[in-house]
Amino acid sequence: MITGLNIAKQSRQAVVGLTQKRFAHDLVVSPKTGRTIIKTGSGGRSSSNGHVITVFGCTGFLGRYLINRLAREGAHVIVPYRDEDDMRHLKVMGDLGKIVPMEIHLRNKDSLEAAIRHSDTVYNLLGRDYETKNFSFADVHVEAAGILAELAQKHDVDRFIQVSSMNAAIDSTSKFLSTKAEGEQVVRSIFPTATIVRPSFMYGQEDRFLARLAMSRGLSVRINGGKTKVRPVNVSDVAGAMHKMLDGDNTIGETFELVGDQEYTYAQLLDFIKEITNLDHGDLNVPKPIASLMAKAMNLLPWQTLGADEIERMMIDDKLTGAKTFADLDMEPTSLEITGIQYLRRFRTNLYNDEPLKKGVVGKKKTFHTSYL
Structure with a gap:
């Protein structure tokens, strides 16, 4: 039988449960500095996970995928930028x-x-697929990474996470990959506990x-x-x-070497x-010397195009070196x-836009009919 006493008791239990959830907290003590990180709230963007994180x-x-992951748990995220227009879309993520x-x-x-x-915590995602007159690969991948690691060490940052690249190697024929490897070494020499991705x-x-x-049309x-x-990986999985x-x-x-679940050739x-896409492209095989020459000529254009170093990277197979992978994080790549x-789908013509993917079967092209209008 429902009585006024029972209703009052149930209401009190509901209020207590709500406040306990709202003010629940968790303590995390940094093993490096002993800093206490206190999580408060029920979770979500309006809570606080106690972290202050800088993402270069x-x-x-x-960057946008990583910041969304961090901000939706209530982290305070420092967003360094050079151009105000480049970071506006990030402000609404927290x-x-x-x-x-x-x-x-x-x-x-x-x-x-x-x-x-x-x-x-500091994440260093700085990187460029091409060099400019203002910044070389070494400026961004080596010198800047070293400065950030020094500053992180100076201010007792708990975690430094450096994004490198698959196939990074000092002796690589790609300047991009060789400077990425050099950047890894510089960061580790300054910040030994840094995590390399x-x-x-x-x-x-x-x-x-x-x-x-x-x-291509x-x-x-x-x-x-x-x-x-290559083993392409979903950006959301990396974030x-x-x-x-x-x-x-x-x-x-x-x-950590983060790669997709399957290996493909180009x-x-x-x-x-x-x-x-249901687009029947013709195939043109371009030898490396000709492709590199074309890329160097295209680099003279005032806008960014496929660079000669990118051509070099397109000749290098993805090879795992025995480092940790998604499996060590209890994750499975998409x-x-x-x-x-x-x-x-956006590359399809509107005739095929809604057609489902027939896995392993190249579908026959439809013939145009006035009923499609």
């Missing part, structure tokens, strides 16, 4: 006051220090990997005959892995794109064959 390179492709933009310049050490001094080619909604392969260019083997590294003690001082990827259609 946050305006790039990977609650009011949780996303803190700070203007920086890589050659202004004071601005870099201001972005780091209050943080307990080596992702393969990343794909997603705003990528320059699948999009570049799919953007009527002709698929196959450099080196499309024989190079998720880096988010797990935030409080993962088993990631301290480790190197020829297989181009065929896969043809199948999804399959390109399952998710690829959501990134490539």
